[in-house]
Amino acid sequence: MRFLKLTTCIILGMSPATVWAQDTAGTHETTDETVYLGTIVVSAPLNPEAEDGLSVTSEALALSNPADLSELFAAEPTLSVGGGIPMAQKLYVNGIEENNLAISIDGARQNNRVFHHNTTTLIDPSLLQAVRVDAGVAPADAGPGALAGALEYETKDVGDLLDPDDNFGGSLKSEYGSNGDVFSNSLTLYGRQGGFEALAFGRxxxxxxxxxxxxxxxxxxxxxxxxxxxxxxxESENGGRFEFSAEQVADDAARPYRANIGAIIGGRPVPPTRNYDLTRTNYSLEYTTTKSAAFWDPTLRLSYSGTMLINDELGTPADQYTEGETTSLNGEVSNRFALSFGELNAGVDFYSDETSLDYRNVASPAFNSSGGEKLDNVGVFAQFRMDPTANTRFSTGLRADFQSFEGIDGSTQSTDGVSYNVSGEIDLSDRVTLSAGYSHVWGGIELAENYILNPVWDYSASEIEDVTSDNIYVAASYDAGWAVLDGKIFSTEIDNSRAASYGGGPALTADVASKGFELGLSTNWDNGFVRIGYANIDTEVNGLSADSYNGNYLTMPLGEVVTLQAAHQFNNGVILGGNAEHTLDYTLTDTLYSSSVDIAGYTVVNTFVEYSPENVPGLTLRAEVNNIFDEGYVARATYGQDFPGEVEPLYEDGRSIRLSAQYTF
Incomplete structure (x- = not known):
């Protein structure tokens, strides 16, 4: 079974849409959101189900064994993660920060803009069954606010883990990392009886x-x-399925005073660290059917998500306490209609997002403050997908959103707008596929970050402008027989992105642009594969080259990135593989604060060997050497490296040996 799974991941990672469709046709029935077995489906836009999407699936997660966001997306040159430590990591998709994407976990909308110095979406890859990224152009049913695409995390289900003939199972995994003596232990239990099933995981x-x-x-x-x-x-006998999921991740330790910065050189005096206590929760109740009919394939979902950050400095010289919380109550009612000429997914969704800040200063109570903002949104959407001919695929969608906003002073503002998208692809031959897509997205009003909320903001001075975006891509793939070559050019422009500041007021905005292209070359053989990727991305804020300061919540200077991923399975149960990332030296010119600054490139190589002995079913042993050459470097998407002499950025880990043993029963 292990060999078959790796073979599948080879096919999915390296082949165009025609092979992808052939491979999946015999596995499961699926909807647009389902992601199949495979390593990395870099089919943007060559996967007909993914439109402008790419998918990281369960086999990719097993192959790379990621411990955090940076390892989860290491094989993709257009997905950049910076921050140095999980508490500070942020994801950039085609150069745009993840806050500008519609993010969901098990369908639950995320509202995680708490503090610009810490991570946006704290996540444990161990929980994940699959990740899907619609970079740039996203469908209307991906949710509201998909200014630069959509990001969907899917956690594990019982059906993902149990064989059809089994009713109970589990796994125990222990892991050790030599750099920092990091120990990790996790336990998963799952079972089903009749129509009931349950899963519990802890790490x-x-x-x-x-x-x-x-x-x-x-x-x-x-x-x-x-x-x-x-x-x-x-799940009832007629196929009606009710599922409730609850997820929580937490990180609680002393972090750099500004979690994404090693130190500010010459700034106001602060201690080197303070405690960051971050907890993210996610609850979702969903009804679907496993026995759909032509006009009955519903999704009903009610979800709640929230992130709380506490910086407790009471009893220290600062003697202050800060607590920021973001929450989202959201839901969806939709139905897929199977038509003779395609599929229509139509429905209604909503969210009620809130931010709040509680700040207390013992030495200077006059600075104490509390309050928040609130945003309600109701959207209606329709996304149509069809295959007009045997060699073409087409998708288009429309959504309208209606918003009501309340500021920290109780003032209100209402607004509405329309978003639309269109994408398609054509197989010119059995070797050549061309595709393109465009979307215009209305995002309306965005909530301000919790930690900059100011109780004396005057919202009446100027209304908050609606944020909108335009995304476009053109892509091509050529199957040469011995390898697949693919390429894509893309552009995202966001206008009037909210850039509120504590002293500048609630209505400041910024314009953001990201343009670039990516190239890929991949080949596979019976027991292995190799893929090389290259991306070149330029980003701007307000018409000038982006820097990491003006790019907060927006973008980051990235430049050129090359990635390599390879794996080979031997007939004795051994898998050998690895990945590498090389970023080129980058001269950043014409920013708001500098005419020219050099950002150093780096090369990082990781490798692993994994062994599943046939005489001990369920046992998997793995050894990794990460950063083999002990490269000293700052990840390209990390804050502050473009301000030499002013900011000491957070460096990435040096060489580490990671050993793990997992037993599945």
Whole structure:
């Protein structure tokens, strides 16, 4: 079974849409949201189900064994993660920060803009069954606010883990990382009886501060992480399925005072670290059917998500306490209609998002403040997908959103707008596929970050402008027989993105643009594959080259990135593989603060060997060497490296040996 799965991931990672469709046709029935087995489906837009999408599926997660966001997306040159430590990591898709995407976890909308110095969406890859990214052009049913695309995390289900003939199972995994003496232990239990099923997962990770490639201790890099996932479901004989999921991840430890920065040189005096206690929760109740009919394939979902960050500095010289929380109550009612000429997914969704801040200063109570903003949105949408001919695929959608906003002073504002998208592809031959897509997205009003909320903001001075975006891509793929070559050019322009500041007021905005292209070359053989990717991305803020300061919540200077991923399976149960990332030296010119600044490139290589002995079914042993050459570097998407002499950025981990043992029963 292990061999078959790896073979599938080879096919999916390296082949155009025609092969993808042939491979999946015999596996499961699916909807647009389903992601099949495979390593990385880099079919943007060559996967007819994904439109402008790419997918990281369960086999990709097993192959790469990611511990955080940076490892989860390491094989994709257009997906950049910076931050140095999980508490500070942010994801950039085609150069645009993830807050500008419609993010969901098990269908639940995320509202995680708490503090610009910490991570946006804290997630444990161990929980995940699949990840889907619609980069740039996203369908209307991906949700509201998909200014630069959509990002969907899908956690594990009982059906993903149990064989059809089994009713109970589980797995126990222990892992050790030499850099920082990081220990991680997780337990998963799952079962089903009759129409009922349940799953429980828990993971605990602890460790000391780690060293970078220069041998220096990375400040605030200890590991203190927990994650939990629970699911219960019931499926009736007629196919109606109810599922409730609850997920929580938490990180609680001393971090750099500004979590995404090693230090500010010459700034106001602050201690080197303070405690960051971050907890993200996600609850979702969903009804679907596994026995759909032509006009009956519904989705009913009610979800709640929230992120709370606490910086407790009481009893320290600062003697202050800060608590920021974002929440989202959201839901969807939709139905898929199977028509003779395609499929129509239509419905209504809503969200009620809130932000709140509670700040207390013991020494200066006059600075105490509390309050928040609130945003309600109701949307109606329709997305139509069809295959006009045997060699063409087409998708188009429309949505309208209606918003009501309330500021920290109780003032209100209402607005509405329309979004639309269109994409398609054509197989010119059995070797050549061309595709293109465009979307215009109305995002309306965005909530401000919690930590900059100011109780004296005057919303009456100027209304908050509606944010809109335009995305476009053109792509091509050529199957040469011995390899597949693919390429894509893309552009995202966001107008009037809210850029509120504590002293500047609630209505400031910024214009953001990202343009670039990517190239890929992949080949596979009976037991393995190799893929090389290249991306070149330029970003701007207000017409000038983007820097990491003006790019907060918007973008980051990225430049050129090359990625390599390879794996080979031997007939004795051994899999050998690895990946590499090389970023080229980058001269950033014409920013708001500098005419020219050099950003150093780097090369990082990781490798692994995994063994599943045939005489011990269910046992998997794995050894990794990450950053083999002990490169000292700052990830390209990390804040501050474009401000030499002013900011000391967070460096990435140096060489680490990671050992793990997993037993599945």
């Amino acid at each position: 605990f990770a602890t460790g000391n501060e780690r060293d970078d490639g220069f041998g220096n201790e990375i400040i605030g890099s200890t590991t203190a992480f927990t994650s939990f996932l629970g699911k219960v479901a019931y």
